Amino acid sequence: MRAALYCRLSEEDRNKRTEKDDSESIQNQKSMLVRYAVEKQWDIYRIYSDDDYTGSDRNRPEFNKMLADAESGKFDVILCKTQSRFTRELELVEKYIHGLFPVWGVRFISIVDNADTENKGNKKSRQINGLVNEWYLEDMSDNIKSVLTDKRKKGMHIGAFALYGYKKDPNQKGHLIIDEEAAEIVREVFLLFSKGYGKTAIARSLNERGIPNPTEYKRLKGLRYRQPKDENSTLWKYYTIADMLNNEIYIGNMVQGKYGSVSYKSKKNRPRPRAQWYVVEGTHEPIIERELWDKVQAIIGHHAKPFKGGTLGLFAKKAVCANCGYTMRSSKSHEKYYLKCPTRYVLKKACEGAFISVEKLEETVLLEINALIAQYMDEEYIKKNMDMDSPLLPRKKKLESRIQAYINRKEEYSRALKQLYLDKAKNWMTEEQYLEFTQGFEADKKKMERLIQVSRKELDEVIEKLSDTAHKEQAVDPCRSLEKLDRQMVEELIDFISIGKRDQITGILPIEIHWSF
Structure with a gap:
């Protein structure tokens, strides 16, 4: 045994x-x-x-x-x-x-x-x-x-670690005292923002000066803080500055219970409405004076502009960069809204990150939700009316577009090879240079040929399924009535969405949805 x-x-x-x-x-x-x-x-x-x-x-x-x-x-x-x-x-x-x-x-x-x-x-x-x-x-x-x-109702601090800028009072349990080294950075952040500096600009300034962010600061002080394991985990981020500027603990108020556990069996936490927070005023010495606090809050309130149509916040804190793991930020350009990885903007040579339009992400999520609706309908109904694995027409169009892109790229490589031959014939390059360039273009051309072959095979399968299921579209349509997402749906259905960087050759944007059920 x-x-x-x-x-x-x-x-x-x-x-x-x-x-x-x-x-x-x-x-x-x-x-x-x-x-x-x-x-x-x-x-x-x-x-x-x-x-x-x-x-x-x-x-x-x-x-x-x-x-x-x-x-x-x-x-x-x-x-x-x-x-x-x-x-x-x-x-x-x-x-x-x-x-x-x-x-x-x-x-x-x-x-x-x-x-x-x-x-x-x-x-x-x-x-x-x-x-x-x-x-x-x-x-x-x-x-x-x-x-x-x-303890929360009494204003006692019960967290494992004190908020950045403070440390636990060794002489009084549940009480916070100022950590002057970190408090100086907190004061600087509030002062810079009050003078018109943006949150990303402040984060970039701290990073360029080598100031450790709050999690790295705890680690350097010898605290047993579980640091995220990636090369950008020591950087200041936009949302780190944003959270700091909104935290009432810096004016001497103890604020706790912002998040609550789903159940005693799960370590997952969900945000709680402000009415359920535990706020006790004047529990410790403030780092930020009230006048500066009020000025900063007024600026934040002035800058807060909701997107038209309620787009702002649709995927708030749900979309993360697959490369560095940080929450993606929303932005607006040419009347369209996008989500982008914040890491690339807070330090040079950091994560290049992910980028996607909110419209595209909503379309992808809706397709997946509707596919799930179809999948989990009544089994007998599925057998009679729905043998489709996914929405096929959008898939067919994507494949056709992808194949054409591969063909165009292959033709570009072919033209480049012909031009290289002419350049060599005119003695505009050496034999070594010619071999070096042609090997690279030949490899790229063969790669395109393989991608074309794989995509055409997939397209043939989709076309075959379409021919078998065309007469069932009428039965399936009512099951795909969901045409628009709202924040409540996203909050209830999605744990998080991992978004990668678009492949420069294939044009594929990796998106992985992690459901909360």
């Missing part, structure tokens, strides 16, 4: 000697599981250990690695101290312990509470354990929320 040993330590029972060492509890779990495996004369395949993760966290790295190895058949049995160390969610107990593990040929044992999938008689006790753990999670969540709500 090959045994996988799984240990987990949650934040509430953490007892570390040093930050780099395993927790005492983890060591105790390992010792117990190793001893059990040795007594059973089982080979230990690997010890999987997650430190500082709750039993409801599905993103535990070692936990997910163990599940992948279990599916691959790399071991025969999983050992845990208790079933709750594996998971506190009844859903995962049923999915893995009672569902997939038997299919994968993996036995599950938790030593302390005597759970063993080889013993069919204790299945109900495992389910009861799962139910008790589920109740524990829900009760603990309610208790924590109650305590935190009470």
